[in-house]
Amino acid sequence: MARGRGRLKILGQGWSLSELSAETGADAARSDPPRHRAHLLGVGVGCVFLTGFCELPTPSGAKTMASPQGSLEFGGPLGAAALMLVLPATMFHLLLVARSGPARLLGPPPYLPGPEALWSPRALQLVLAWLGLQAALYLLPARKVAEGQELKNKSRLRYPINGFQALVVTTLLVGLGVSAGLPLDALPEMLLPLAFAATLTAFVFSLLLYLKALVAPASALAPGGNSGNPIYDFFLGRELNPRISSFDFKYFCELRPGLMAWVLINLALLLKEAELRGSPSLAMWLVNGFQLLYVADALWHEEAVLTTMDITHDGFGFMLAFGDLAWVPFTYSLQAQFLLYHPQPLGLPMASVICLINAIGYYVFRGANSQKNTFRKNPSDPRVADLETIPTATGRQLLVSGWWGMVRHPNYLGDLIMALAWSLPCGVSHLLPYFYLFYFTALLVHREARDEQQCLQKYGLAWREYCKRVPYRILPYVY
Numbered sequence: 001m002a003r004g005r006g007r008l009k010i011l012g013q014g015w016s017l018s019e020l021s022a023e024t025g026a027d028a029a030r031s032d033p034p035r036h037r038a039h040l041l042g043v044g045v046g047c048v049f050l051t052g053f054c055e056l057p058t059p060s061g062a063k064t065m066a067s068p069q070g071s072l073e074f075g076g077p078l079g080a081a082a083l084m085l086v087l088p089a090t091m092f093h094l095l096l097v098a099r100s101g102p103a104r105l106l107g108p109p110p111y112l113p114g115p116e117a118l119w120s121p122r123a124l125q126l127v128l129a130w131l132g133l134q135a136a137l138y139l140l141p142a143r144k145v146a147e148g149q150e151l152k153n154k155s156r157l158r159y160p161i162n163g164f165q166a167l168v169v170t171t172l173l174v175g176l177g178v179s180a181g182l183p184l185d186a187l188p189e190m191l192l193p194l195a196f197a198a199t200l201t202a203f204v205f206s207l208l209l210y211l212k213a214l215v216a217p218a219s220a221l222a223p224g225g226n227s228g229n230p231i232y233d234f235f236l237g238r239e240l241n242p243r244i245s246s247f248d249f250k251y252f253c254e255l256r257p258g259l260m261a262w263v264l265i266n267l268a269l270l271l272k273e274a275e276l277r278g279s280p281s282l283a284m285w286l287v288n289g290f291q292l293l294y295v296a297d298a299l300w301h302e303e304a305v306l307t308t309m310d311i312t313h314d315g316f317g318f319m320l321a322f323g324d325l326a327w328v329p330f331t332y333s334l335q336a337q338f339l340l341y342h343p344q345p346l347g348l349p350m351a352s353v354i355c356l357i358n359a360i361g362y363y364v365f366r367g368a369n370s371q372k373n374t375f376r377k378n379p380s381d382p383r384v385a386d387l388e389t390i391p392t393a394t395g396r397q398l399l400v401s402g403w404w405g406m407v408r409h410p411n412y413l414g415d416l417i418m419a420l421a422w423s424l425p426c427g428v429s430h431l432l433p434y435f436y437l438f439y440f441t442a443l444l445v446h447r448e449a450r451d452e453q454q455c456l457q458k459y460g461l462a463w464r465e466y467c468k469r470v471p472y473r474i475l476p477y478v479y
């Protein structure tokens with residue numbers, strides 16, 4: 001399919017793999033050394049898996065995992081191993097299917113990419129340069145330094161609050177780059193090798209984190225992720241806040257490189273569409289605008305991430321490293337990828353309705369998150385002082401009116417409403433752009449269950465009382 005001023009290749013309708021490989025960068029064509037590396041990687045992954053299954057936790061020796069229920073989360077080592085294969089496979093499936101003609105979420109991929117379509121030294125260089133740039137921006141003087149939650153040893157870590165500043169500087173640099181001829185519109189053709197390089201980076205990074213945790217003091221270990229089973233612990237992450245000096249790897253990865261890469265990929269897809277069709281479509285503008293708002297909001301409220309379970313409870317392992325560095329940018333940009341290859345007509349009335357849905361979602365999401373954060377920072381703040389609360393034995397209180405009196409996770413509800421608004425511009429002819437909504441519902445339902453267990457353990461009877469007073473979890477009168 002070639003239209004407009006540029007050329008757009010769509011797979012699965014007579015386009016061949018060799019045609020795609022020829023376009024995924026000149027580096028991809030030089031296939032011999034990469035093929036060896038890919039084999040080595042496969043052998044390496046295989047070894048870790050085998051070791052993990054041979055060393056299932058024994059009653060003696062291994063420390064038991066400290067999930068509140070005393071059982072292993074995510075289905076234990078088998079579940080962790082399955083997720084380590086299924087998550088990257090899903091990401092590559094989505095990348096391939098988004099540009100295929102039929103764009104079937106549940107069908108087979110249009111082809112299986114060979115090493116030459118996946119491996120590109122240039123893609124790896126780009127991923128590493130991006131991480132380097134974001135790390136340098138992290139180290140710039142911050143407008144504020146925030147303290148995290150209290151740790152096991154009663155200390156608190158300090159975190160720079162300069163994520164939004166990093167977004168502004170990145171935007172300026174990208175703007176300068178594009179006006180100086182940086183070919184951002186080449187990015188859509190490189191998504192596959194970039195995603196592969198990001199996955200490889202996340203894998204190697206998780207391995208280093210795992211090794212680092214072997215010499216970390218017991219007080220630095222996460223409540224989960226220390227079962228003694230290498231596969232499970234590699235997946236969940238052993239160390240809670242791995243750092244070198246004041247550089248906090250988990251906090252850095254959670255908000256910056258992945259979220260900013262996501263909006264950069266969206267922008268590249270928008271520019272490519274403009275090049276191909278003369279101007280970006282209304283649907284593409286909406287998807288770009290909504291997701292940029294979400295990312296800018298996350299960075300503006302950066303400090304709030306310090307109270308999420310990812311920072312306070314989960315270790316830093318493959319799940320978060322892959323999630324932050326590969327899954328978020330390459331999967332969360334799925335709607336924009338789909339729109340580039342499957343343009344959708346969208347009229348102003350429908351666009352207005354979708355904007356309203358996104359605005360409602362954002363209002364609930366931001367209202368709920370800000371209300372809880374304000375309350376946790378200072379319960380006497382006039383904005384929350386009048387809300388009804390339940391006292392707990394820990395001295396902390398639970399909100400039982402306002403947003404948190406409506407359902408037990410109003411912020412998840414708002415997030416899900418926004419997820420719907422991000423998919424609707426893609427029309428209803430395909431299931432594929434709704435993948436994010438399905439995945440996110442599953443993620444939040446599972447996350448909610450994990451949080452409930454943690455809260456039950458923290459607050460005991462007070463939590464039970466809260467559940468009685470606010471019986472619904474996410475969706476009023478339904479769930």
Ligand SMILES: NC(=O)C1=CN([C@@H]2O[C@H](COP(=O)(O)OP(=O)(O)OC[C@H]3O[C@@H](n4cnc5c(N)ncnc54)[C@H](OP(=O)(O)O)[C@@H]3O)[C@@H](O)[C@H]2O)C=CC1
Pocket residue numbers: 307308309310365369372376396397398399400404408409411412415443447451454455466
């Ligand atoms: N886009 C994405 O991929 C993802 C987005 N998210 C979003 O991240 C945000 C943060 O989510 P998450 O970290 O899971 O959890 P929450 O922000 O919902 O935090 C849960 C914690 O809030 C506190 N809490 C719960 N109920 C009350 C209450 N009634 N009153 C006061 N405090 C209460 C408890 O901690 P304590 O009492 O210790 O303060 C509990 O552990 C959400 O908006 C979610 O939608 C999450 C995952 C993925």
Ligand SMILES: CC(C)=CCC[C@@H](C)[C@H]1CC=C2C3=C(CC[C@@]21C)[C@@]1(C)CC[C@H](O)C(C)(C)[C@@H]1CC3
Pocket residue numbers: 087254255294297298305308310319320322323324327328
């Ligand atoms: C399936 C898979 C690979 C699991 C890993 C899950 C991660 C992708 C998510 C876990 C929690 C996240 C959060 C955000 C992004 C996705 C991950 C990393 C978040 C940064 C998105 C922006 C929000 O405003 C947020 C800051 C509240 C949020 C925090 C949790």
